[in-house]
Amino acid sequence: MKDKGSYILFFAVCLLLQILLLNRISLTTLLAPTVYVACIIIMPLDSSQFRMLITGLLVGMLMDVTMGTSGLNVLATLPIAFFRRPILHFMAGFSDIAKEEGAPTAGRLGRYRFHRYVISMVALHSLLFFGFESLTFDNFVFLLLRLLCSTAATLLLVYLLILLFTPKLSRNEGSR
Amino acid sequence: MYKLIYFIRRTFVAVIFIVLEIAAIRYYAYSTPYTQARLLTLSNGVVGAADGLFNNIGEYFSLRRENIRLTARVAELENRLDAYRGIMPAETDSLAPHTFEYMPARVISNSVNRARNFITLDKGFADGVCIDMAVLSPEGFAVGYVVNCSENYSVAMTLLNTDFKTGGKLADDGNFGSIHWGGGNPHIVDFDEVPKYAEVKAGDMVTTTGFSYYFPADVPIGVVEEYTLNPTRTTYDIRVRLSADMPRLYNVILVNNTASGELRTLDTENPSPAADRPADTEMKE
Numbered sequence: 279m280k281d282k283g284s285y286i287l288f289f290a291v292c293l294l295l296q297i298l299l300l301n302r303i304s305l306t307t308l309l310a311p312t313v314y315v316a317c318i319i320i321m322p323l324d325s326s327q328f329r330m331l332i333t334g335l336l337v338g339m340l341m342d343v344t345m346g347t348s349g350l351n352v353l354a355t356l357p358i359a360f361f362r363r364p365i366l367h368f369m370a371g372f373s374d375i376a377k378e379e380g381a382p383t384a385g386r387l388g389r390y391r392f393h394r395y396v397i398s399m400v401a402l403h404s405l406l407f408f409g410f411e412s413l414t415f416d417n418f419v420f421l422l423l424r425l426l427c428s429t430a431a432t433l434l435l436v437y438l439l440i441l442l443f444t445p446k447l448s449r450n451e452g453s454r
Numbered sequence: 455m456y457k458l459i460y461f462i463r464r465t466f467v468a469v470i471f472i473v474l475e476i477a478a479i480r481y482y483a484y485s486t487p488y489t490q491a492r493l494l495t496l497s498n499g500v501v502g503a504a505d506g507l508f509n510n511i512g513e514y515f516s517l518r519r520e521n522i523r524l525t526a527r528v529a530e531l532e533n534r535l536d537a538y539r540g541i542m543p544a545e546t547d548s549l550a551p552h553t554f555e556y557m558p559a560r561v562i563s564n565s566v567n568r569a570r571n572f573i574t575l576d577k578g579f580a581d582g583v584c585i586d587m588a589v590l591s592p593e594g595f596a597v598g599y600v601v602n603c604s605e606n607y608s609v610a611m612t613l614l615n616t617d618f619k620t621g622g623k624l625a626d627d628g629n630f631g632s633i634h635w636g637g638g639n640p641h642i643v644d645f646d647e648v649p650k651y652a653e654v655k656a657g658d659m660v661t662t663t664g665f666s667y668y669f670p671a672d673v674p675i676g677v678v679e680e681y682t683l684n685p686t687r688t689t690y691d692i693r694v695r696l697s698a699d700m701p702r703l704y705n706v707i708l709v710n711n712t713a714s715g716e717l718r719t720l721d722t723e724n725p726s727p728a729a730d731r732p733a734d735t736e737m738k739e
Contacts, residue, residue, distance in 0.1 A: 326467075327467045328467050328470070331467060331470060331471055331474070335474060338478070347482075347485075348481060348482055348485030348486075349477075349478040349479070349480075349481035349482035349485065350482050352474070352478040352481075353475060353478035353479050353482055356471060356474055356475050356478065357471075357475065360467075360468075360471045410479075410482065413488075413489060413492035413493065413496070414492060
């Protein structure tokens with residue numbers, strides 16, 4: 279990671295946004311954005327799996343403590359942290375992960391690959407989060423609507439944050 | 455050692471992931487009674503399905519042992535039934551004395567594609583098998599009779615042997631005829647010499663006559679598939695579909711007629727009654 283300050287700022291904004299704002303407002307039960315997933319999405323491409331796993335664990339635990347969800351955030355965040363490399367490879371078709379470093383931005387991955395990568399990560403996280411939260415398909419339509427609305431809201435916020443921080447995070451993009 | 459270290463280095467992150475994920479699920483599961491109940495139900499469903507699958511596989515592999523056990527049980531029950539017939543002749547069949555003994559055996563070789571087919575059984579003199587014992591399928595259908603016996607094995611001639619001939623009768627009508635196999639289809643035998651006055655129709659059951667030295671009476675042989683009058687229009691030529699599935703015969707029941715020796719002696723000493731007895735189950739050669 280070349281620019282630690284930018285990452286710390288990004289993490290702080292993401293987590294505070296989630297804790298102080300998104301966890302407190304409740305417009306409708308269909309909307310429960312989990313914007314903290316951006317912390318995992320934006321981790322540098324050369325991050326080891328172990329580092330990804332520890333980051334996922336810490337972020338998940340922090341969210342569990344602040345949301346009072348007893349392990350739900352950890353069990354949804356750990357898989358996306360652990361499987362980020364296969365997702366980049368299979369879902370986004372990005373095979374040169376080992377050679378890359380820095381944040382996975384649209385500039386590095388290409389716009390199309392970047393969108394597929396972000397959507398895959400957010401969708402997997404939301405699926406695990408809301409699936410485990412519900413633990414039943416009795417009210418399938420509501421679950422599906424909640425999943426779709428929350429995923430859409432999360433994606434919107436994640437894109438917004440990445441857009442805001444891309445100039446800082448991709449500062450060393452040209453120097454590769 | 456180096457390979458072990460390499461293996462641990464390659465897999466330890468995956469192991470940590472699995473451990474952490476399981477811990478998180480467990481922690482979440484026990485956080486509220488609802489999650490505990492839901493995850494327990496889910497887990498029971500998965501474990502139950504897996505158990506069911508392994509159980510089915512296990513049952514499949516134990517089918518052979520189960521078949522042998524069931525055949526033994528059938529033989530034991532046939533013996534008991536025969537004993538009850540002896541005790542209560544008035545209520546069952548007063549003409550059927552307790553003369554038959556049953557024992558199970560396993561088929562260790564079987565042929566159906568030759569003109570003279572035999573089956574080899576895993577029981578011999580040492581187990582109480584003797585020549586002339588009848589062989590039935592586990593369902594109680596006629597199969598053949600023992601023609602040779604060693605200490606531990608025996609050979610039986612089956613209905614699918616061109617030398618085999620036995621008496622048969624139409625179960626409903628009671629008219630007799632002669633059963634033999636002409637070769638070819640291993641599921642069909644010929645039932646000839648049935649009087650033209652017999653009321654025969656397709657689907658009628660054909661059974662043993664009870665005049666045989668070997669077979670008990672009324673043992674099913676097969677069902678009438680088609681019938682025609684012979685060229686002289688005096689008797690019916692009937693094609694009978696065998697009840698026993700001869701190509702797939704894995705277990706059989708041996709039947710010993712304890713009175714056959716006495717009957718033979720009587721027939722030899724008094725040839726006239728023997729002339730009336732159909733020359734059933736006699737080898738031509």
